[in-house]
Amino acid sequence: MAWVVLVVAGVLETVWAVALDGSKGFSRLVPSLVFVVALVLSMGGLAYAMRGIPLGTGYAVWVGIGAIGTALYGMVALGDAVTAARVTCLLLILSGVVGLKVLH
Template sequence: MAWVVLVISGLLETAWAAALHSSQGFTRLWPSVIFGVTLALSMAGLAFALRTIPLGTGYAVWVSIGVVGTALIGMFVLGEGFSVPKALCLLAIVAGVVGLKVLH
């Protein structure tokens, strides 16, 4: 259960990062509200998951889901551009986190 909550929390991290961008410096109401709600839920889920998952592994998984998800939104939704080197870097992040889980 903790791993499911952790993955959902990582996806919520991606959501709050996207909402933060859309809020335009907290000048737009609904993206700002979405930011606050998804941030709180993401942190609460992380806190719950860390009850049973070791800190280093849990935090690395949570952050990496947020980093990869946010980068993909930037590339494919916000037009920041996709490239093979970017994709390889994201794969390296995923490989590192999988390594942490496997070696745990």
């Protein structure tokens, strides 16, 4: 169960990062509220998951999922460059996340 919660918390990290950008420095209400809610749920999920997952593993997986999700959102929805080097780097992060799960 801790791993499922950790993955959801990592996805919520992507949500709050996107909402933070959309809030334009907290000047827009709805994205600012989405940011706060997603941040609290994401941190709460990380805290819950760390009851059964070591700190280093949990945090690295949480950040990795958030980083991959945010980068993919940027490429798909915001027109960020999609290059072989960027995709390779994201695949390396993904392999690290999977590796940490397998080695746990």
